[in-house]
Amino acid sequence: MTTETLPQPAxxxxxxxxxxxxLGGWLTRALINLFLGLxxxxxxxxxxxxxxxxxxxxxxxxxxxxxLPTSLQWDNFVRAWVSAHIGDYFLNSLIVVLPSxxxxxxxGSMAAYVLARFPFPGNRVIFYLFLSGMLFPVFLALVxxxxxxxxxxxxxSYVGLILVYVAYSLPFSVFFLTGFFKTLPSELxxxxxxxxxxxxxxxxxxxxxxxxxxxxxxxxxxxxxMWNQYILPLxxxxxxxxxxxxxxxxxMLHQQYYMNDWSGLFAxxxxxxxPTLITYVIxxxxxxxxxxxxxxxx
Amino acid sequence: MYRNKxxxxxxxxxxxxxxxxxxxxxxxxxxxxxxxxRWRGLTPNPEFVGLENFARMLQxxxxxxxxxxxxxxxLTLPIVTISLGLFLAFLLTQGVRFAKFYRVTFFFPQxxxxxxxxxxxxxxxxxxxxxxxxxxxxxGVQEPPVWLGNPDTALGxxxxxxxxxxVGFYMVLFIAGMESIPNTFYEAAVIDGATRWHLFWxxxxxxxxxxxxxxxxxxxxxxxxxxxxxxxxxxxxxSRATDVLATYLYETAFLGSKFGYATAIAVSMFLxxxxxxxxxxxxxxxxxxxx
Numbered sequence: 012m013t014t015e016t017l018p019q020p021a022x023x024x025x026x027x028x029x030x031x032x033x034l035g036g037w038l039t040r041a042l043i044n045l046f047l048g049l050x051x052x053x054x055x056x057x058x059x060x061x062x063x064x065x066x067x068x069x070x071x072x073x074x075x076x077x078x079l080p081t082s083l084q085w086d087n088f089v090r091a092w093v094s095a096h097i098g099d100y101f102l103n104s105l106i107v108v109l110p111s112x113x114x115x116x117x118x119g120s121m122a123a124y125v126l127a128r129f130p131f132p133g134n135r136v137i138f139y140l141f142l143s144g145m146l147f148p149v150f151l152a153l154v155x156x157x158x159x160x161x162x163x164x165x166x167x168s169y170v171g172l173i174l175v176y177v178a179y180s181l182p183f184s185v186f187f188l189t190g191f192f193k194t195l196p197s198e199l200x201x202x203x204x205x206x207x208x209x210x211x212x213x214x215x216x217x218x219x220x221x222x223x224x225x226x227x228x229x230x231x232x233x234x235x236x237m238w239n240q241y242i243l244p245l246x247x248x249x250x251x252x253x254x255x256x257x258x259x260x261x262x263m264l265h266q267q268y269y270m271n272d273w274s275g276l277f278a279x280x281x282x283x284x285x286p287t288l289i290t291y292v293i294x295x296x297x298x299x300x301x302x303x304x305x306x307x308x309x
Numbered sequence: 310m311y312r313n314k315x316x317x318x319x320x321x322x323x324x325x326x327x328x329x330x331x332x333x334x335x336x337x338x339x340x341x342x343x344x345x346x347r348w349r350g351l352t353p354n355p356e357f358v359g360l361e362n363f364a365r366m367l368q369x370x371x372x373x374x375x376x377x378x379x380x381x382x383x384l385t386l387p388i389v390t391i392s393l394g395l396f397l398a399f400l401l402t403q404g405v406r407f408a409k410f411y412r413v414t415f416f417f418p419q420x421x422x423x424x425x426x427x428x429x430x431x432x433x434x435x436x437x438x439x440x441x442x443x444x445x446x447x448x449g450v451q452e453p454p455v456w457l458g459n460p461d462t463a464l465g466x467x468x469x470x471x472x473x474x475x476v477g478f479y480m481v482l483f484i485a486g487m488e489s490i491p492n493t494f495y496e497a498a499v500i501d502g503a504t505r506w507h508l509f510w511x512x513x514x515x516x517x518x519x520x521x522x523x524x525x526x527x528x529x530x531x532x533x534x535x536x537x538x539x540x541x542x543x544x545x546x547x548s549r550a551t552d553v554l555a556t557y558l559y560e561t562a563f564l565g566s567k568f569g570y571a572t573a574i575a576v577s578m579f580l581x582x583x584x585x586x587x588x589x590x591x592x593x594x595x596x597x598x599x600x
Contacts, residue, residue: 039505040405043400043403043405044405044406046400047397047400047401047405047407047411050397050411050415051410051411051414051415053473054414054415054417054418054473054477055414056440057429057430057433057440058429060433060440061429061432064432072438073437073438076437076438076439076440076443077440077443118324118325118328119325121321121322121324121325122321122322122325122326124321125317125318125321125322126322129314129317129318131314131315131318137322137326140326140329140334141325141329144329144333144334146583147337147579148530148533148534148578148579148582150534150536150555150558150559150575150578151337151340151572151575151576151578151579152333152336152337152340153558153559153562153571153575154340154343154562154568154571154572154575155335155336155337155339155340155343155572156332156336157562157563158350158568159331159332159335159336159339174328174332175332177328178328178329178331178332178333179332179333181325181328181329181333182329182333185325210313210314210316210317211317214317214321235420238422239421239422239423239424241422241423241424241536241537241540242536242537242559245540245559246563256422257422257423257424257425257537258424260422260424260425260428260541261424261427261428261540261541263428264427264428264431264541265544273438276428277432280425280428280429280432283422283425284421284425284429287420287421287422287425288417291417291420292413295413295416298420299412299416299481302419302420302478303478303481303482303485
């Protein structure tokens, strides 16, 4: 179901219908390229500027905003990573996001599988219960969630944040994966049972591998959502030693009024941005698909 | 085949349902109750005060100030983002060179965290070290504005960053929609002598309408939120010129400990989002075009 409704690229997608040999055609083409190039510059240049500026001294940053660094200040990165704790924030983010991701893929696909393929009383009720979670914006839950986590003794704990991340990723993940599991043919299920597999083996050895494309999409969607999450850690992680990356960055920016280490801050943002950029360039096809499909189904 | 199926169903569903009910359903339901109470978080049980918080909201200048900024974003950001996204998507489906490169590039800001983008643009807008103002001075602007430090420009400056970030996403969404329109439609129209603009207005846009509606709803929901970007770039300042409901809510709850009132603000935001989505879907509804 989910794959079928994806827009299929038409064989000759772009309507190359007009002759571009005439002067008018040439002019249009030039304008099109000019505009696209301009927007590309607006998108790329701030990032390029960020990267080379992170190698400059504070003096250079303030007096020559456009110039390239006269010599590379690697020390900026060391300061940001160690003294400004970007390294710790990175690690904290990994500690929270990776287990959350594994859990959401596992729990989400188990729940979705059962909801998609086994009729039982209450099946629809549970499905719509999950679905309703997509209606509510997260800020509506903030205050009660804060007190709930506090009363459970899980404020400032990695485990608390992981459970919350997983819980808030469930509605969309279950919804998406339910659609996915419905498309798998039930003959495979029956064949597996006839061959002597039990229900668990059917799920883990047959169905889960078949659902891989769906898991990849939902994995990318959730990874980015969790990695870039800001409001939940802000409310639930107030101990600076356990700040996640997004919190740490915001904290550093707001600390600038007292600290005055702009070059260190530039280096910090560079270190946050560049790995994202590299990952994106490698996986951009899947990432674009993952997010857009994700958003459309949401 | 279905013998003992509950031995699968129960362990497979239980952890998810438990997590979901405890951490998602319960807080949402609890929020509805807390919004009718006065509560500073010190007592276990909030004091029920009925509609007091909502009445107070109507007279709270800071609430109206924040709401006003959300409304401004709501009226401007979707139009700008959708127009620009449509325009770029249209250009990129005209068989230009480097189309793939542009598509990958334009989408990238969508992948970055809003906080990182906020910090990056705080640099760009910075009055002394920022590239924007030094560029403006280069082209002859004597005193370029202190973008984020001036109440007159801060709201627009933050809004521009949101557009910058999200345009690529909507562009990709629209390209996918455009590519699913059969080419025969265009061929027939070209034979009849249609220009590029005719094709866009009379074929592409009408057939893309459902995607545009979806985009409109996403953008409206985004414009009611705006928390991460505003919190990062301005913290609602200067002098509350960029305060939005979400930052005001956060401040009221976690810095002011007025949990009942803050939750009432959250409930009003939720009702706004819900109403907006329904109204937008209704107003923009057309007979769905089959092809």
